[in-house]
Amino acid sequence: MLRSMGNQDQQFTISELSQEFDISTRTIRFYEEKGFIKPERDGQRRIYSAADRTRIRLILRGKRIGLTLAESVDIIDMYDHHGSDAAQLESLLIRVRERRAALEQQRRDLDEMLSALDDVENVCRNAQLTVS
Amino acid sequence: MLRSMGNQDQQFTISELSQEFDISTRTIRFYEEKGFIKPERDGQRRIYSAADRTRIRLILRGKRIGLTLAESVDIIDMYDHHGSDAAQLESLLIRVRERRAALEQQRRDLDEMLSALDDVENVCRNAQLTVS
């Protein structure tokens, strides 16, 4: 786990992140408003760390699979939840399994839908041959 | 494709479907209000066909993977879109491929998230051994 720890202290402005992820600055401020990220300040200006940037990336990934922001954050927080307490570990494990069950159901639904689209595509091809 | 055509003419009341799918009757009427299903009537009462029922099932599957109702219906309508016209077939094929690309991206995101959860679970196990 020992990394070279090069430049973890990189910083970003709001417009940089906005452009990189193709989201509005309003969206980024909204995430902060909801407590999902907590950038530092240089006077009034917000300064985002590499960790903030990663959180945004993960939130957006969650969005793409249809999770709400709260759900995404809930999952993300599992990653670095160092609840050393044994009871906390247990409840964390339970939550992880619940999430995984839901995500696996999602994957089944996704696969069904994909194979249905495959069928449509094949039917289309055949029809094209018939027509042409 | 010749099926035995047993009882395709089955009918359902709104409360039957509501219970079967564990959604409210309001939701079912809402779907109709939006034009996603068009049940017949017995006087005032709505009567749902097997096809209506299937559409609801597919809409709900779409919901589970995070699609909007409009998106779900858009995909569902691809299934029985018998656009015999060659140009229509072509544009349908394009739309099918677009959808599939998005769904495949979704599956990648899903798989990443699942493997991240696997990691969390393993870390938890190790921590449990350390603690106990």
Next chain:
DNA sequence: AACACTCTTTACGTTAACGTAAACGTCATC
């Protein structure tokens, strides 16, 4: 007839996730 259901329409309320606009602060630059 009175009730109990199930269904109907109409309509206002709610939450999430932002969009949009107004009004202002801070630098650099022309």
Next chain:
DNA sequence: GATGACGTTTACGTTAACGTAAAGAGTGTT
């Protein structure tokens, strides 16, 4: 010192997907 470019706060607006409540119709039961 005015003009941009970029940032800030505050606040009202918007859409999707229903929830919830009110008031009534139809059908069967006691």
